[in-house]
Amino acid sequence: MISAHPAPATAPHPLVEQPEHVRADVAVVGAGVIGLATAWELRRRGRSVVVVDPEPGSGASRAAAGMLAPVSEVQYQQEPLYPLMIASAAEYPAFVAALEQAAGGTVGHRATETLVCGVDAADRQALADLRELQGRHGMTVEQLPLRAARALEPALSPRLSAAFRIPDDHQVDPRRLVAGLLAALVAPELPEPPESAESPESLEPPGLPEFSAARDGGPAHLVHCLATGLRRNAEGAVTGVRLADGGMVSATWTVLAPGTGLGDLDGLPEDWHPPLRPVHGDVLRARVPAGAPDLLERTVRGLVHGVPVYLVPRTDGTVVIGATSREDDLTGPSAGGVFRLLRDAQALVPGVADLELVEVLARARPGTPDDIPYLGRVRNPDGSLVPGLVVSTGYFRHGVLLAPLAARLAAQLATGGSGADPAADAEHLASTDPHRFDRPVEARRGDPEPATAGPGPRSRSTR
Numbered sequence: 001m002i003s004a005h006p007a008p009a010t011a012p013h014p015l016v017e018q019p020e021h022v023r024a025d026v027a028v029v030g031a032g033v034i035g036l037a038t039a040w041e042l043r044r045r046g047r048s049v050v051v052v053d054p055e056p057g058s059g060a061s062r063a064a065a066g067m068l069a070p071v072s073e074v075q076y077q078q079e080p081l082y083p084l085m086i087a088s089a090a091e092y093p094a095f096v097a098a099l100e101q102a103a104g105g106t107v108g109h110r111a112t113e114t115l116v117c118g119v120d121a122a123d124r125q126a127l128a129d130l131r132e133l134q135g136r137h138g139m140t141v142e143q144l145p146l147r148a149a150r151a152l153e154p155a156l157s158p159r160l161s162a163a164f165r166i167p168d169d170h171q172v173d174p175r176r177l178v179a180g181l182l183a184a185l186v187a188p189e190l191p192e193p194p195e196s197a198e199s200p201e202s203l204e205p206p207g208l209p210e211f212s213a214a215r216d217g218g219p220a221h222l223v224h225c226l227a228t229g230l231r232r233n234a235e236g237a238v239t240g241v242r243l244a245d246g247g248m249v250s251a252t253w254t255v256l257a258p259g260t261g262l263g264d265l266d267g268l269p270e271d272w273h274p275p276l277r278p279v280h281g282d283v284l285r286a287r288v289p290a291g292a293p294d295l296l297e298r299t300v301r302g303l304v305h306g307v308p309v310y311l312v313p314r315t316d317g318t319v320v321i322g323a324t325s326r327e328d329d330l331t332g333p334s335a336g337g338v339f340r341l342l343r344d345a346q347a348l349v350p351g352v353a354d355l356e357l358v359e360v361l362a363r364a365r366p367g368t369p370d371d372i373p374y375l376g377r378v379r380n381p382d383g384s385l386v387p388g389l390v391v392s393t394g395y396f397r398h399g400v401l402l403a404p405l406a407a408r409l410a411a412q413l414a415t416g417g418s419g420a421d422p423a424a425d426a427e428h429l430a431s432t433d434p435h436r437f438d439r440p441v442e443a444r445r446g447d448p449e450p451a452t453a454g455p456g457p458r459s460r461s462t463r
Helices: 033-044 081-103 121-136 146-152 174-186 259-264 335-348 350-354 396-415 422-431
Strands: 021-029 049-052 114-118 142-144 162-166 221-223 227-232 238-243 248-256 277-287 299-304 307-313 318-322 356-367 374-379 385-393
Touching (some): 021 033, 021 238, 033 248, 033 385, 033 396, 049 248, 081 174, 081 422, 114 146, 121 162, 121 299, 174 396, 227 248, 248 396, 335 350, 356 396, 396 422
Parallel strands (some): 021 049, 049 221, 114 299, 248 385
Antiparallel strands (some): 227 238, 238 248, 277 318, 277 356, 307 318, 374 385
């Protein structure tokens, strides 16, 4: 499904500002996809919002390929993550419909299916074994004869060993998504759902009352500055954030979505150091030569001698190729990583060799030890809740996919609302508990400091 809307405008908006002191109901720290989506959900719930970030949308969201892939992203020993991915993917159509209406432009959502391919016999067996796991969780994965796969995508290599069709894995363009969220956040007012809409519910995510202009929290303030720490009152409640330029934001609630920068903030609860690691990924963007037909219609993912690679086609003729997963000190693109991506992409789709390479990019994604995000209320050392504070970070490869669910849950925590299925939401929040790696209280009272939590399961397929 391709929206007929034009792309949202991306020019700086006059409401972008950097005042000495700004006040709002909620301060959101971080303007990646997670922070922006959360701010937009808060605005739709009638809250005034300030978003604090020196460069909105320039981090991991800038590099993301935007695969909405709750099925092909399944990995072993990550069972708590599956329900999060499935639930958020189910919320995407309504999330996109409402956002495109508010932003007046497309976010590049496409409901095209995904093909997953293997090159050698070991790849074929690995994908077949994974299909069994996916099937046990009710996911649809159809094995295709290679001739049928090449009929769907003629550019596929004739030397593939296996092909699987996943009809429920789609895509969105993260750069257009960021632009759409920014446009919706600073719009003078949010539109009423049109009377010709299929149904009011089609534009509303679960748990959000039918929207009305009277419930609009108003245009957000975007503060282009780094947040350095939390503001606290005498009772310990968080009352906003302090800024690197000496300014401040006052807010009743603060949502922390700063990616890998969480640990750099002053004022977090004592002894709360949720482990986060930066996982660098190299991503390429290439373009079909002028006048040539599109290379692919569907997303193609695959294993090439055990190493994952993906190709995500856009409607403008570009193809996103990714991604490596490096836990090293190289913040820029890796020459070896770029070589491997091009080599492996050509093993699946030989026509990649004829594309024009237009961008080589690397970004760090925030990873937790179990690769499941931190989303929930923050607690003091004695177990009591810190008034006014929610954290939402550590999304690793899944930030774009999990954005609708994460935004809704964080907004509900800050507004006291509930979703259509409170029991399911409670299970999601139990899985994402930001204190799940805390040491027991008795250990904090005198036991030796344990070794720093190491990286979780390493995944070579990233977005």
